[in-house]
Amino acid sequence: MFRIKLALMTALLTWSTVSLAKDIEWPIYGGDIYHHRHSPAIQVDPVNVRALRPAWTFDSGISAAFQATPVVVDGVMYLSLPYNHVVALDATNGKQLWRYEHQLVADHQSCCGPANRGVAVADGKVFMGTIDARLIALDADDGSVIWDRDVVGENRGIQEETDGIGEQFGEATGTSGVGINMAPVIYDGKVIIGITGVGYGLHLDAPDADAPLGAVVGIAGEYGRMGFLAAFDMNNGKKVWQFDTIRHKNWQGEFTAVTEDGVNLPRDIATEKATLADHQDAWRYGGGSAWSTPVIDKHTGILHFGTGNPSPQMEGSSRPGDNLYTSSLLAVDASTGAYRWHYQQVPHDNWGYDVASPPVLFNITVNGQPVPAIGQAGKTGWFYVHDRRNGRFLYKSEAFVPQHNMFTLPTQDGNLLYPGVLGGANWSPVALDENKRRVYIAAVHWPVEYKLHERPAADGKPAQKYSSMAPVDAKQSYGLLTAINIDTGKIVWQHQSDNPLIGGVLSTEGGLVFTGEGKGELMAFDADNGEKLWAGKTQAGVNAPPITYQIDGKQYIAVAAGGNKLFGYPTGQKLQVWALP
Structure with missing residues (x-):
């Protein structure tokens, strides 16, 4: 018996040593093919993380x-910088x-600033979408351009003059300007990527710089x-297929008044139907940006991604109907782009509730039967879960942010509501630990005022009504990091941070959860109870997703610290990396 115990202890020690010593990469945007952002690395744990x-x-x-x-692939870190510059770095130093x-x-x-969310690496090439709507393939050995393709051509959207509107809020910093923000995904010799900036709306600066x-x-x-989302041949950049995120025929849908998950929408269906004939071409301008990197079920070849709000943003009078497939979770065939299913979280979206955070794949049990599931953290403040084979709605979680006056329409006096256009879960990717049965979500609580305005007639221009959604005093905002049980949708724990959380989450087999704060720190939490264990100071706001990797037996934690002007966080220009001594 002693020999058996000794043998078992030796085997366990050997396994642990190998696990600690082997290299662990971060080969794709989501960490793995399921977008879990959960690393098997165990060297850094709740006991030693403070070191x-x-x-x-x-x-x-x-x-x-x-x-x-x-x-991180083969000891090299490939990093896209603001304005689409790219570097290759020795990941150890x-x-x-x-x-x-x-x-x-x-x-x-540009509609949305200089940010790029990452590259894809495959077959000796580095692929990147750009804010000026190009898809580029670089040689992974030296960074030279292999091919460069314009993704959208001349149709980059139609602009609206801002005279008389910006004066009330500040200068306009964003309108329709087609680009690419997401990191590409590679599948079966194809590079797949989507465009953004197609949902018309103005982003206006505050008077205070x-x-x-x-x-x-x-x-x-x-x-x-x-x-649209499109696939390109990874060898020459030739387009293979394209899926438009706007349904060309019957984009008005069924005029949904109550969503499948139980939301009552304040819609005047009769008026929408009466004005439908006056807006027959509204779908041509319909929006539906593709903000986040798709996840592909390798077993079925089905690709899943979220779409942005309809165009024009927050103003539905000129786009009657459900506006399919905007503000939806969509599934298409990764080989052909053929439609499979969709779930529209917010039909006829008037609140900017994009499906912005990347979806994540996992397995659950329903009525005793295993079900391949897909989850998505909404701007609405719920984590939505579906059967990924057909899109059947299974459940939504407890609300992970406060909710008040949601789905109310603007008034001249202004309605206070939350979450608003900022979220909830914005574009920040979640992390998911299937062993602990938890998903970790970084989110925003920031009340907004939703108002109706009228621009008076002047200089030969007619009067025009429009709506605005403005964040209230920043002192009323904060962030929430939430652990949710993926089987029940119940909240396990929450941590409230001083600032809204925008950037993303990392979890590890070592029992840690990492996320960043806009005031300038990367934080580590105990995955079991949410206790804050460590914070690494940075020179700017941490508003990017952290990663971890391991080379020659040493585990590293890395994150970009560049701030976020949209949220008022200090900007910077560094990637910072930590490790144990």
């Missing part, structure tokens, strides 16, 4: 919104191996264009 120290820092030289997820400098097209107008977003404004009319 984390800076290992190395990379200075990008560009002080701007830095949202990228680094990719940050030494730059090569740098690609991107040249934006001369007439480019150091303050966050002043307002988002929606104006009725035929502005913007339809979005």
Whole structure:
């Protein structure tokens, strides 16, 4: 018996040593093919995490919104920088191996700032979508351009003049301007990516230069264009298929008044139907940006992704109907782009409730039967769960942020509601630990005022009504990191942070959960109870997803610290990396 116990102990020790010593990569945007952002690394744990120290820092030289997820393959870190520059770094010390400098097209107008959310690496190539709507393949060895494709051509949307509107809030910083923010995904020799900026709306600066977003404004009319997701041959960039995120026929849908998950929508269905004939071409400008990297079920070949709000944003009078497939979770065939199913979280969305956070795949048991599931953390403040084979709605979680006056329409006096256009869960990816049966969500609580306005007739221009959604005093905002049981939808624990959480989450087999704060720190929590165990200071806001990887027996934690002007967080230009001494 003693020999058997000794043998078992030796085997366990050997397994643990191998686990601690083997290299662990972060090969794709979501960490693994399921988008779990959960690493098997166990070297850093709740006992020793307080000993984390800076290992190395990379200075990008560009002080701007830095949202990228680094990719680590064969000891090399590939990192997209703001404005679509790319670097390859030695992942053990940050030494730059090569740098690609991107040249934006001369007439480019960005809708959403300089941020890029990452690259994809495969077959000796590095693939990146750009804010000027190009898809580029670089040589992974030296960063030279292999091919460069314009994804959208000349149709980049229709602009609306802002005279008389911006004066009430500040200068306009975003309109319709087609680009690409997501990291690509690779499948069966194809690079798959979607476009953003197609849902027309104005992002207006606050009068105070150091303050966050002043307002988002929606104006009725035929502005913007339809979005799409497309696949390109990874060898030459030739388009293989395209799926438009706007349904061409019957985009008005069924005029849904109550969603399958039980939300009553304040819609005047009779008026919408009466005005339908006047807006027959509204679908051509329908919006539906594709913000987040799709996840592909490798067993079925089905690709899942979320879509943005309809266009124009927050103003539904010129787009009667459900506006399919906007503000939806969609499934298409990854080989052909053929439609499989969709679930529209918010039909006829008037609140900017994009399906922005990337979906995640996992398995659950329903009525004693195993079910392949897909989950998505909504701007609405619920984690939605579906049968990923057919999109059947299974449940939504307890609300992970406070909810008040949701789905109410704007008034001239203004309605206070939350969550609003900022979320809930914004674009931040979740982390999911199937062993602990938990999903970890970083979210925003920031009340907004939803108002109706009228621009008076002047200079030959008619009077025009429009709506605005403006964040209230930042002192009323905060962040919530939430652990939710994926079998029941119940909240296990929550941690409230001083600032709204925007960036993303990492979990590890070592029992830790990491996320960043806009005031300038990366935080580590005990995965079991949410206790804050450690914080690493950064020189700017941490508003990007952290990752971890292991080389030569040493585990590293890395995150981009570039701040976020939209939320009023200090900007910077560094990637910071920590490890145990």
